[in-house]
Amino acid sequence: MKPIRKPFFGDPLFPFELAYKTVKRQMNELPDHLHDRYELVYIHQGKGVFFIDNAWFEKKQGDLFIIPGNTIHHSLPHNEHPIVSSALYFAPTLLAMEPMDDSYNSLLCFDFARHKGIYQIELQEPLRSVTEMALGQIHQELKEQRLGYHEAVKLLSCQLLLQINRYVQSIRKRNASIETGVGPSWMKEVLRDIDEHPEREASLARLAEKANVSAPHFSRVFRQLTTMNVTQYVNAKRIIRAKELLIRSDHKIADISEQCGYETPTHFYRMFKALTGVTPHKYRQSQLDI
Known part of the structure; x- marks a missing residue:
């Protein structure tokens, strides 16, 4: 199935939402989906797996x-041990404060996750307590809506991101080699190749041959891991790349269509609108107006 776009219905002038300590079961989880907002998900209790981008965690x-x-993702909580989690969603421009120190970027952990494919951090104390306290305080501010609560939420979120970024930076300084995800190595390589190109x-047929497995087996494992067939997954990745080019470049739409692998602009337009x-x-115009 095609990934769906998760909608948000909050205040458009304050693009920030927190789903605090919600119980997640398979029956009420979204299938493969994506959205423009950045997301932090903290697991309070329970077990399950998370499909993010091209790997299971x-x-x-x-x-x-x-x-x-x-980023395409979906969650599969354990049937007998449902997940209790808090999910924080925000537009990156909301928390990308102008730093006094040019070496600091409040969204560093998201850049690190995207470039390294490291989407999961196993929090230890005291960072676990810091995260839980920050989420609780943000929840309280959103609930009570006292004077200046928007600023309070932004400050609390930026303080939390600072602690996470410092931890991520420590990983980078140690040159840690972290092997993430589950699944056969040949599938990891295929998903990585699609992601990069x-x-x-x-x-x-071509991907199965490259992976040195039969086409039926490849198709079965691919759908099991991504819940999509190859064509649907590739189209989703192409549209994600197209969105980045539409925002970050002034290339003509016809040129972006070609760069993303579409033979004709008409096909590109059709797939882009469908997804x-x-x-x-x-x-592009909506992003320029932000």
């Missing part, structure tokens, strides 16, 4: 998941 109490915008031709609900031109 075991999730358990104390885990923090860092999910950049426009979504514009390339990626038929089931995002708007045309490429309207999407």
Whole structure:
């Protein structure tokens, strides 16, 4: 199935939401989905797995998941041990404060997650307590809505991000080699290749041959891990790449269509609107108006 776009219905002038200590069961979890907002998910208790971008991650109490915008993901909580989690969603421009120190970026952990594929952090004390306290304080501010609560929420969130960023920086300084995700190595390589080069031709037969497995087995494992077939997954990745180019470049839409692997702009327009609900031109204009 195609990934769906998760909608948000809060205040458009304050693009920030917190789902605090919600119980997650398989029956009420979204299938593969994505959204423009950045997301932090903290696991208070329970067990399950998380599919993020191109890999599966075991999730358990104390885990923090860092999910950049426009990243395909879905959760599968354990039937007997449902997940209790808090999920924080925000537009990156809301918390990307102008730093006094040019070396600091409040969204560093999201950049690190996207570039390294490290979306999961197993929190230890005292960072676990810091995270739980910050989420509780943010929840209270949103609930009570006292004078200046928007600023309080932003400050609390930025303080939390600072602690997470410092931990991520310590990982980078130690040159830690972290092996993430589960699943066969050949599938990891295929998913990584699609992620890095979504514009390339990626038929089931070619990918199965490259992985040295049969096409039926490849198809079965691929759908099990991503809940999509190859064509749907590649199209989702291409549209994610297209959205980045529409925002970060002034390339013509026809050129972006070609760069993302579409033979004709018409096909690109059709797929873009099917997955995002708007045309490429309207999407670019909406981002310029933010």
